[in-house]
Amino acid sequence: xxxxxxxxxxxxxxxxxxxxxxxxxxxxxxxxxxxxxxxxxxxxxxxxxxxxxxxxxxxxxxxxxxxxxxxxxxxxxxxxxxxxxxxxxxxxxxxxxxxxxxxxxxxxxxxxxxxxxxxxxxxxxxxxxxxxxxxxxxxxxxxxxxxxxxxxxxxxxxxxxxxxxxxxxxxxxxxxxxxxxxxxxxxxxxxxxxxxxxxxxxxxxxxxxxxxxxxxxxxxxxxxxxxxxxxxxxxxxxxxxxxxxxxxxxxxxxxxxxxxxxxxxxxxxxxxxxxxxxxxxxxxxxxxxxxxxxxxxxxxxxxxxxxxxxxxxxxxxxxxxxxxxxxxxxxxxxxxxxxxx
Numbered sequence: 001x002x003x004x005x006x007x008x009x010x011x012x013x014x015x016x017x018x019x020x021x022x023x024x025x026x027x028x029x030x031x032x033x034x035x036x037x038x039x040x041x042x043x044x045x046x047x048x049x050x051x052x053x054x055x056x057x058x059x060x061x062x063x064x065x066x067x068x069x070x071x072x073x074x075x076x077x078x079x080x081x082x083x084x085x086x087x088x089x090x091x092x093x094x095x096x097x098x099x100x101x102x103x104x105x106x107x108x109x110x111x112x113x114x115x116x117x118x119x120x121x122x123x124x125x126x127x128x129x130x131x132x133x134x135x136x137x138x139x140x141x142x143x144x145x146x147x148x149x150x151x152x153x154x155x156x157x158x159x160x161x162x163x164x165x166x167x168x169x170x171x172x173x174x175x176x177x178x179x180x181x182x183x184x185x186x187x188x189x190x191x192x193x194x195x196x197x198x199x200x201x202x203x204x205x206x207x208x209x210x211x212x213x214x215x216x217x218x219x220x221x222x223x224x225x226x227x228x229x230x231x232x233x234x235x236x237x238x239x240x241x242x243x244x245x246x247x248x249x250x251x252x253x254x255x256x257x258x259x260x261x262x263x264x265x266x267x268x269x270x271x272x273x274x275x276x277x278x279x280x281x282x283x284x285x286x287x288x289x290x291x292x293x294x295x296x297x298x299x300x301x302x303x304x305x306x307x308x309x310x311x312x313x314x315x316x317x318x319x320x321x322x323x324x325x326x327x328x329x330x331x332x333x334x335x336x337x338x339x340x341x
Contacts, residue, residue, distance in 0.1 A: 014221075016205060017177055022194040031069025039073070057081045057165050059172050061088045062154065081164050084157040085172035086116060096147055104141065107134060116159055119242045124161040128152065 019038050023030040039052045052074065060066040062084050070078045093112045097105045111131040118124040131148060135141045156162040185197050211217025299307075 015176055020198050022191050026065055028065045028068035031065055032072040035073035059083050059169050061085050082157055083168040086170045089158050118161045119239050121161050
């Protein structure tokens with residue numbers, strides 16, 4: 001897993017990785033460590049012990065570890081400046097849609113898109129009601145209510161009606177950097193090789209920046225400042241038209257407006273690995289004797305080899321001692337094993 005901070009400087013029009021950290025697991029402790037280390041470097045560079053990184057907002061996926069890590073490292077106020085990736089929402093929507101027939105699948109996707117693209121909390125409530133009515137029409141769709149409730153609790157992160165700032169991005173652009181790594185480097189490289197790759201990218205960025213400033217290099221293909229302003233203006237015209245249509249709707253009363261703006265506190269799960277689990281709220285596939293997805297008919301060669309090795313060595317090993325250690329507010333059991341003489 002890699003933690004990544006990025007930005008798009010207008011001067012070079014290129015996606016730039018501000019910092020990367022190679023780590024074994026994607027949990028809140030590592031995310032917190034990443035931002036603490038990043039702020040420590042910035043304080044040393046600015047020679048200001050009170051300085052901390054305070055961008056306009058954060059773009060991330062919906063993993064609870066990202067929210068919890070930012071909350072611990074920066075503060076609870078950061079939860080109101082997070083925008084999550086719409087691509088991940090649509091992927092999750094598509095997984096739910098596969099369980100429906102073709103006609104219902106199309107309707108479900110259209111209703112989800114309307115919910116995502118709603119420009120105001122009032123429009124969001126109306127589209128959510130339409131989606132819930134669609135679920136209630138057929139008992140075979142009732143499992144989707146749990147999915148809707150899960151995303152509704154996190155609406156301030158994902159839906160445009162509650163976006164924390166103007167022109168919030170729709171997709172996590174860090175995925176672009178990830179794709180470039182896949183093309184240039186091997187898969188599943190060691191931490192040492194990953195550090196080498198990070199240093200290489202930093203050196204190349206510094207060289208390209210100097211070449212650009214000297215007039216000998218080219219800028220990237222990202223949008224210019226003028227193009228960004230034109231896009232923002234177009235979006236504002238579209239949003240103004242949609243808001244105007246809502247103002248003249250006779251079926252939206254004052255009570256609807258009041259309800260739509262209530263209970264918008266940012267939700268973050270205490271579970272660092274918080275993701276939607278479709279099995280919550282209804283019976284699992286095991287209880288019915290069926291299982292969605294494929295079974296592997298045969299054990300893999302790697303599994304068989306490791307199993308045979310464990311059987312051969314179990315008679316030659318014995319436990320020397322058992323200790324416990326505290327780290328990151330967790331207790332770890334350490335078992336020391338040695339071969340019998």
